[in-house]
Amino acid sequence: MDGPRLLEMRWRDGLFAHWPVDPATIAPTLPEQLDVATYDGQAWLGVVPFVMEDIRPRGSPVGLTFPELNLRTYVEHDGAKGVYFYNLDADDRIGVRVARSLFRLPYYRAEMQVRRGAWPGDPESGPEEAITFTSRRDHRGVPPARFDATYRPAGDAFEPDPGSLEAFLVENYRFYTQGNRLYRGDIDHDPWTLRPAEAEIRSNTLFAASSFDQPAGDPRLHYAEPLDVTAGRIRAVE
Template sequence: MFKRRWLTMTWRDALFCHWPVDPAAVSATLPDRLSVATHRDDAYLSVVAFVMDDIRPRGAPVGLSFPELNLRTYVEGPDGPGVYFYNLDADDRIGVAAARRLFALPYYRAAMDVSRPETADRSERAGGPVRFTSRRTHPGVPHVRFDATYEPTGEAFAAEPGSLDAFLAENYQFYAAGNRLYCGGIAHDPWRLREATVDLRANTLFEANGFDRPDGDPIVRYAEPIEVGADRIRSV
């Protein structure tokens, strides 16, 4: 298990939807000093939805919990490989304000709901379908709608080193660009992933971030709950 970090939390009910895209389409959107990372010549754009539970700075007696929805890609930077976020929408006014200030990340307020549709057998609900809806409410930025129901279907597995799943999931730092380039680290055990299905009824994240909607169906994964630690960001 990772050592205790400045900020700790648990991520639950994580949906990963990954689309392969032309590296040139991603490269044109990146800030200086970042370059697009590829796997077998493809860049990827990923929509990730999950619940951040019990988020607390070191020593805090009570944590925050709220859903998050983001669009991200994969990059090489001055401190090595990482994730670059185009947006992180979250359903918490205080959390969004703090994240924008402390982590220099593009967080936006949104009205979200995460629920599990009723099933005949309640014992099935722990691994059953999850519905995630989001409507951005942050002023002065493009509108975003998201509505999906997803469900794990396969057995849990750890990504093999060098595999596409590892490229997409096993990332332990992120970059953010404000008046300068920043880098932040996270720590957690390897993801336990499961194949999954998704009914994607609405998703305007690509248009809101200036991308054409990718062709084809995404690679879909569900992730088991995981404890995460985060460090303060640093200038690079």
């Protein structure tokens, strides 16, 4: 990570849902400084719901906890791979306001609920085995978006092998976003621990809200174990 670590937080209850898409679908949506990153010729769009827990300036005794939902793709800039965010919906008015005004991130206010329960229709499911995540964007002046899904881990935990598709999709330590200029930020954390996942996605209009057609086929699903994360400051890309 370039520069000091300014924020610390914990990410939990996360789902990575990824769809392969034609790189030609992604390229026109990116700032000119960024190139589409591909794996075996495929670009990817990801929908990621999770909870940002106890996010705070390093050393502060007070933190915020709120759900977040983002739509992302993967890009390259000067040989460095990273995440490009189309949106970051969050259920925190203060956090959204700060992120938009100070960091120029495409954060949008949304009403969200995250609750644990048994897997629907599975009498052997534990009482907190599944996560139901619902989101309704209510930010003025931007397209509405909804997401409603229940998901759970469905296999053994593993760390992605270097060079694997899983590593391509989740092991990203730089992000980019477009404001009045192109900006980048860096994060730092241990490697992800993933588990195969299953999900019932009842509603997902994030693609339409960002002017994408719904990708064909079922998504590739991974449940993310909790992870401690630190983040640096946002920098303009020259």
